[in-house]
Amino acid sequence: MSTQPKITVATAWLDGCSGCHMSFLDLDERLIELVEHVEIVYSPLVDTKELPERVDVGILEGSISSEDDLEKARLFRERCTRLVSLGDCAVTGNVPAMRNHFKLADVFDRAYRENVTLQPQIPTRDVPALLTPVKPVHGEVKVDVFVPGCPPSADAIWAVLSELIAGRTPDPNAVTRFGA
Amino acid sequence: MHLEDLAEQAAQYRNEEAHIEREVRVCVAASCQSSGSLPVLEALKSACDSRGAGSCKVKGVGCMGLCSAGPLVAVADKDCDLNESVLYRDVTPDDAPDIMAGVCGAPVERLRCPTDQPFFSRQHRIVLEHSGLIDPESLRGYIAVGGYAALIRALTEMTPADVLREVTTSGLRGRGGGGYPTGLKWSTIAKMPPGQKYVVCNADEGDPGAFMDRAVLESDPHRVLEGMAIAAYAVGASKGYVYVRAEYPLAVERLETAIRKARRAGFLGAKVADTQFAFEVEIRLGAGAFVCGEETALMASIEGLRGQPRPRPPYPAESGLWGCPTLINNVETFANIAPIIREGGDWFASIGTEGSKGTKVFALAGKIKNTGLIEVPMGTSLRDIIEVIGGGIPDGRAFKAVQTGGPSGGCIPEAHLDIPVDYDSLKTLGTIMGSGGMIVMDETSCMVDVARFFMEFCMSESCGKCIPCRAGTWQMHALLDTLTKGRGTRADLALLEDLCEVVRATSLCGLGQTAPNPVLSTLRYFRDEYEAKLLPDA
Amino acid sequence: MPLPTPQPNVRVVTLRIDDRDLSAREDETLIEVCRENRIPIPSLCHLDGLSVWGGCRLCMVEIAGQGRLVAACSTRVAEGMEVRTDTERLRHYRRTIVELLFAERNHVCSVCVSNGHCELQTLAQRCGVDHVRLPYRQVPYPVDSSHEMFRLDHNRCILCTRCVRVCDEIEGAHTWDVMNRGSDCRVITDLARPWGESETCTSCGKCVQVCPTGALVKQGTSAGEMVKDQHFLPILARRRHAR
Numbered sequence: 001m002s003t004q005p006k007i008t009v010a011t012a013w014l015d016g017c018s019g020c021h022m023s024f025l026d027l028d029e030r031l032i033e034l035v036e037h038v039e040i041v042y043s044p045l046v047d048t049k050e051l052p053e054r055v056d057v058g059i060l061e062g063s064i065s066s067e068d069d070l071e072k073a074r075l076f077r078e079r080c081t082r083l084v085s086l087g088d089c090a091v092t093g094n095v096p097a098m099r100n101h102f103k104l105a106d107v108f109d110r111a112y113r114e115n116v117t118l119q120p121q122i123p124t125r126d127v128p129a130l131l132t133p134v135k136p137v138h139g140e141v142k143v144d145v146f147v148p149g150c151p152p153s154a155d156a157i158w159a160v161l162s163e164l165i166a167g168r169t170p171d172p173n174a175v176t177r178f179g180a
Numbered sequence: 181m182h183l184e185d186l187a188e189q190a191a192q193y194r195n196e197e198a199h200i201e202r203e204v205r206v207c208v209a210a211s212c213q214s215s216g217s218l219p220v221l222e223a224l225k226s227a228c229d230s231r232g233a234g235s236c237k238v239k240g241v242g243c244m245g246l247c248s249a250g251p252l253v254a255v256a257d258k259d260c261d262l263n264e265s266v267l268y269r270d271v272t273p274d275d276a277p278d279i280m281a282g283v284c285g286a287p288v289e290r291l292r293c294p295t296d297q298p299f300f301s302r303q304h305r306i307v308l309e310h311s312g313l314i315d316p317e318s319l320r321g322y323i324a325v326g327g328y329a330a331l332i333r334a335l336t337e338m339t340p341a342d343v344l345r346e347v348t349t350s351g352l353r354g355r356g357g358g359g360y361p362t363g364l365k366w367s368t369i370a371k372m373p374p375g376q377k378y379v380v381c382n383a384d385e386g387d388p389g390a391f392m393d394r395a396v397l398e399s400d401p402h403r404v405l406e407g408m409a410i411a412a413y414a415v416g417a418s419k420g421y422v423y424v425r426a427e428y429p430l431a432v433e434r435l436e437t438a439i440r441k442a443r444r445a446g447f448l449g450a451k452v453a454d455t456q457f458a459f460e461v462e463i464r465l466g467a468g469a470f471v472c473g474e475e476t477a478l479m480a481s482i483e484g485l486r487g488q489p490r491p492r493p494p495y496p497a498e499s500g501l502w503g504c505p506t507l508i509n510n511v512e513t514f515a516n517i518a519p520i521i522r523e524g525g526d527w528f529a530s531i532g533t534e535g536s537k538g539t540k541v542f543a544l545a546g547k548i549k550n551t552g553l554i555e556v557p558m559g560t561s562l563r564d565i566i567e568v569i570g571g572g573i574p575d576g577r578a579f580k581a582v583q584t585g586g587p588s589g590g591c592i593p594e595a596h597l598d599i600p601v602d603y604d605s606l607k608t609l610g611t612i613m614g615s616g617g618m619i620v621m622d623e624t625s626c627m628v629d630v631a632r633f634f635m636e637f638c639m640s641e642s643c644g645k646c647i648p649c650r651a652g653t654w655q656m657h658a659l660l661d662t663l664t665k666g667r668g669t670r671a672d673l674a675l676l677e678d679l680c681e682v683v684r685a686t687s688l689c690g691l692g693q694t695a696p697n698p699v700l701s702t703l704r705y706f707r708d709e710y711e712a713k714l715l716p717d718a
Numbered sequence: 719m720p721l722p723t724p725q726p727n728v729r730v731v732t733l734r735i736d737d738r739d740l741s742a743r744e745d746e747t748l749i750e751v752c753r754e755n756r757i758p759i760p761s762l763c764h765l766d767g768l769s770v771w772g773g774c775r776l777c778m779v780e781i782a783g784q785g786r787l788v789a790a791c792s793t794r795v796a797e798g799m800e801v802r803t804d805t806e807r808l809r810h811y812r813r814t815i816v817e818l819l820f821a822e823r824n825h826v827c828s829v830c831v832s833n834g835h836c837e838l839q840t841l842a843q844r845c846g847v848d849h850v851r852l853p854y855r856q857v858p859y860p861v862d863s864s865h866e867m868f869r870l871d872h873n874r875c876i877l878c879t880r881c882v883r884v885c886d887e888i889e890g891a892h893t894w895d896v897m898n899r900g901s902d903c904r905v906i907t908d909l910a911r912p913w914g915e916s917e918t919c920t921s922c923g924k925c926v927q928v929c930p931t932g933a934l935v936k937q938g939t940s941a942g943e944m945v946k947d948q949h950f951l952p953i954l955a956r957r958r959h960a961r
Contacts, residue, residue, distance in 0.1 A: 088828055093854065097826075098826060101858035133856055136850075146849040173848050178828075179830065491792035639901070644877060644896070644903035647876070647877075650900055651822045651901070654901050655821065686775040686811050
């Protein structure tokens with residue numbers, strides 16, 4: 001197996017809780033085996049600041065809630081051969097999308113005024129503008145593999161990655177589901 | 181009561197009006213009333229009175245067909261039909277003196293509407309034979325033109341099996357849209373074990389642009405009751421319901437009057453026409469849900485339940501109202517029965533095409549010159565209906581499509597206009613006969629928008645019971661909305677087609693199963709219009 | 719449609735379902751025969767012990783010689799019937815129907831008290847729904863917490879009407895019904911008054927137990943804690959009808 005060339009993997013964290021990345025780290029000792037087959041070229045878990053021009057597998061956690069999320073998702077789609085939606089936020093919109101039932105102004109008020117005791121103010125500089133409605137990743141760009149779960153278990157992530165490394169199309173439904 | 185007694189009554193009623201030579205007939209059906217025919221009727225009556233009672237009579241009559249020219253007034257010798265009369269269009273109360281002056285003299289040319297035009301001459305009136313001639317509120321008027329003779333004849337000279345045979349021979353198919361053979365339906369119910377059975381008249385006409393049943397009920401309500409009574413006799417039922425929508429107040433009022441008068445005269449009740457046959461009719465008002473035109477939903481509504489369909493089988497013929505065998509036919513189907521009994525099934529079968537016998541009433545609407553109601557033999561070509569009878573497209577515009585069958589139907593383009601209209605040929609074009617609504621569209625109509633309109637209708641009329649219809653029509657409408665606004669992608673179009681397929685195949689009742697039809701048929705003939713609205717491929 | 723009452727002279731027919739030869743009483747429906755023989759057919763509205771509803775359309779099957787699909791819950795067996803329950807076409811339809819449900823209201827599994835014990839969620843996994851192709855409808859619905867023991871979250875409701883039927887047919891209270899039409903449909907207690915103010919509700923909790931999702935739940939449960947028990951239903955239903 002070690003004779004195969006490594007595949008390149010990039011991950012990004014859009015609007016989510018990072019739980020899916022945590023679950024990825026829960027691979028524990030399997031991470032050691034993983035690095036023999038994959039090279040993580042871009043991720044919150046590594047230092048690289050630029051997404052390479054070509055990546056074999058792109059993994060997105062989180063929903064598309066802001067202009068920054070949308071830009072990242074589009075860039076990933078452009079540069080990744082296969083795009084994976086990891087976790088319920090990426091697949092369904094999940095918790096971030098629950099704000100779709102409210103007006104954006106009300107959401108801001110709740111977050112930055114009502115629940116703040118010191119200098120309540122709505123940030124306007126150096127933060128990406130929020131979009132309405134919050135969408136799952138495939139609501140904006142084409143996605144190839146969907147891995148539901150909140151978060152998907154390390155075993156599920158392992159099963160999906162193993163299949164992708166082997167060049168096969170994984171069936172995440174066999175190992176995970178919405179809300180798992 | 182025997183046929184001779186009835187004939188005597190008819191003769192007597194005619195005799196009472198023997199002194200009348202000329203009639204002034206004012207349409208008092210809903211569409212002419214909406215353009216102000218009641219004041220015209222009043223004005224004509226007072227103008228007539230001021231001339232002194234004589235050989236002329238002013239009366240309100242049912243629909244004469246050319247609704248776009250209303251209020252219509254026809255002046256004719258007493259026994260002459262519409263084609264032989266002097267017809268006036270767009271009449272106002274101020275025209276009354278002129279019209280009265282012209283009754284026996286020269287017609288008022290400025291108001292004349294020629295009756296030798298194809299709109300009148302090309303029609304073949306069976307269902308509408310008395311429409312526009314008799315006073316819909318007068319039982320005597322109906323009897324005078326031979327009304328209830330078919331019922332008396334069936335009751336006194338025919339067995340139920342004879343009646344079934346005539347109806348089967350006639351080849352009449354259900355006029356509500358499905359086209360199910362009426363004789364077959366009747367025999368199924370007749371063959372169910374004796375006991376409580378029901379006859380239901382479906383007058384819940386809800387297709388946008390369709391008003392055939394309303395016009396029949398407003399113009400000649402006794403005819404429908406007569407058809408129902410004959411049906412009840414044939415299948416062994418003793419109770420009937422007319423399920424009519426509350427949005428048809430005039431039809432309801434005339435029907436109530438007709439039922440009251442028919443009961444008093446013994447044409448309904450415990451001993452119909454002094455025979456052992458008992459038949460009562462009750463009206464049930466629909467509260468304005470399109471799905472209640474579906475027979476199982478209609479029955480639920482009559483029973484006082486939420487108007488939503490249930491799976492079939494069991495069919496109403498086997499288990500209908502309160503679990504009893506129930507015959508459900510549409511207004512126009514029942515209106516065809518009396519002439520079939522009167523003239524014989526063979527006579528009826530000689531009209532129309534191989535698979536579709538008799539005539540069909542159509543409501544012409546949309547971008548067409550002669551908007552209104554027509555009755556033509558089955559097999560008349562669409563081109564004849566639209567270009568000849570309908571007078572073509574106004575304002576010099578080009579024809580684009582005709583929508584038949586309402587929200588369950590589809591659009592037919594120019595290339596197929598020469599097809600003869602019958603149940604089977606329309607099906608091959610991906611649409612249906614439906615109840616008879618025809619909406620004509622000209623070159624300015626956007627077909628994607630037409631599809632969106634019908635989907636919006638289905639979405640808001642879905643009862644919500646089954647998921648594909650409830651949620652599927654919502655999604656399809658949203659997709660069509662996106663497409664009409666030019667924001668749709670090729671993937672959206674593919675998704676729309678996929679949903680059409682799922683909703684068609686899995687919905688519980690006809691509403692859902694046919695809801696995709698307007699989309700499918702516009703996609704079939706006008707796909708380029710959809711494509712033109714797509715965003716460029718990414 | 720009431721439950722079939724046992725008939726003295728009921729005949730037995732043989733039929734083929736997915737290439738298996740099976741026998742069945744002629745008053746049985748296809749879904750009953752399938753459940754009996756462990757042939758999996760998905761359904762959300764059908765429940766053993768309640769009347770046939772035929773609303774979810776997930777149990778549609780193919781019958782040889784019939785162009786139209788039929789719902790297994792409302793179709794009786796017939797001699798020589800050849801049935802297919804799991805073709806490519808049916809799988810596609812079922813998948814789409816489940817997606818339609820997920821897109822219709824708010825079914826965020828991760829924060830649902832029924833997470834892990836939800837029939838809709840299980841069905842999604844079994845039907846291969848790993849994402850919803852359709853746009854979400856994004857219409858918020860209210861939550862009724864006025865009852866001291868139970869809670870109604872319309873956002874989770876799939877309008878299967880199991881609650882309506884169990885309350886009417888088994889409990890005999892008919893507290894529940896459905897109002898409005900189309901996408902505006904909502905289950906209601908009494909005449910659309912808050913559940914806690916209902917004069918007909920006996921607080922028996924049967925509606926909560928038969929609810930396939932997290933729409934009807936016990937108060938005080940948090941994510942994943944609401945486990946439902948439907949075993950009582952067939953037993954109760956048979957005893958009622960044996961009387």
